[in-house]
Amino acid sequence: MKTQTPKVALVTGASRGIGAAVARRLARDGFSVIVNYAQSAAPAEALVQEMEKSGGRAVAVKADVSRTEEVRRLFDAAETAFGGVDVLVNNAGIMRLASVAETDDASFERQVAINLKGTFNTLREAATRLRRGGRIVNFSSSVVGLLQPTYAVYAATKAGVEAMTSVFAKELRGRDITVNAIAPGPTATDLFLQGKAPEVVERLAKLAPLERLGQPEDIAAAVAFLAGPDSGWINGQVLRANGGII
Numbered sequence: 001m002k003t004q005t006p007k008v009a010l011v012t013g014a015s016r017g018i019g020a021a022v023a024r025r026l027a028r029d030g031f032s033v034i035v036n037y038a039q040s041a042a043p044a045e046a047l048v049q050e051m052e053k054s055g056g057r058a059v060a061v062k063a064d065v066s067r068t069e070e071v072r073r074l075f076d077a078a079e080t081a082f083g084g085v086d087v088l089v090n091n092a093g094i095m096r097l098a099s100v101a102e103t104d105d106a107s108f109e110r111q112v113a114i115n116l117k118g119t120f121n122t123l124r125e126a127a128t129r130l131r132r133g134g135r136i137v138n139f140s141s142s143v144v145g146l147l148q149p150t151y152a153v154y155a156a157t158k159a160g161v162e163a164m165t166s167v168f169a170k171e172l173r174g175r176d177i178t179v180n181a182i183a184p185g186p187t188a189t190d191l192f193l194q195g196k197a198p199e200v201v202e203r204l205a206k207l208a209p210l211e212r213l214g215q216p217e218d219i220a221a222a223v224a225f226l227a228g229p230d231s232g233w234i235n236g237q238v239l240r241a242n243g244g245i246i
């Protein structure tokens with residue numbers, strides 16, 4: 001019997017938080033995984049070792065997704081390690097909350113550079129390099145629906161990601177590749193928890209009818225669906241994974 005070569009998943013921002021949970025889950029589902037990170041080398045390497053111990057195949061690759069050349073080298077590294085890429089999960093992102101009046105240029109530019117241009121950079125590489133039958137999962141956020149004060153710039157970058165998702169799905173006509181976005185609600189990671197008082201976290205956790213925060217594994221399960229065989233007829237869509245908050 002011919003053994004099937006494992007599919008390859010590239011997860012951006014996989015050193016911590018949701019990205020690390022996605023990498024773990026996809027490794028469990030049989031993917032070889034590229035664990036991308038920008039700064040957190042030690043957690044990324046530890047995650048790779050953990051996945052290898054459980055029988056998975058993984059490599060950690062440093063690349064700032066906002067930099068075109070580094071993203072090109074990230075795909076090069078994936079091809080060198082595992083021969084190609086089947087699944088791209090555009091998880092890397094940052095959030096800097098402030099009213100429009102109080103947002104400085106640096107904060108605006110960094111959020112646009114990582115969340116929007118970072119997603120664009122990997123999509124542009126994927127356009128020519130993702131293998132037939134592949135899957136792309138971009139990261140939006142449920143704040144695109146909630147639209148609360150202080151979220152203007154962050155939500156704008158994620159609305160841009162949603163727009164690119166639908167357009168890119170159409171541009172890949174004929175390649176048998178689906179392009180979808182996931183839009184988590186409040187999820188227990190550094191990005192959400194940092195700088196919030198426990199009462200604020202408690203209040204936000206209770207907003208969803210399921211009355212708890214999302215866990216990275218909740219989001220990873222939804223990403224695994226969009227990255228796997230069962231989502232083959234879902235294309236150009238945004239899946240809100242938020243316990244019913246909106």
Ligand code: NAP
Nearest residue numbers: 013015016017018038039040065092093141187189191192
């Ligand atoms: P997190 O815990 O802060 O982790 C962010 C990850 O992104 C880290 O692995 C970080 O790696 C990486 N990263 C940051 N800048 C990068 C860059 N320039 N290039 C490559 N990697 C970079 O965040 P999270 O909560 O897991 O968020 C993951 C995604 O979900 C983001 O797109 C976020 O907007 C979205 N999201 C989160 C929530 C939530 O409530 N947590 C809700 C909706 C949407 P380094 O440490 O190496 O920099």
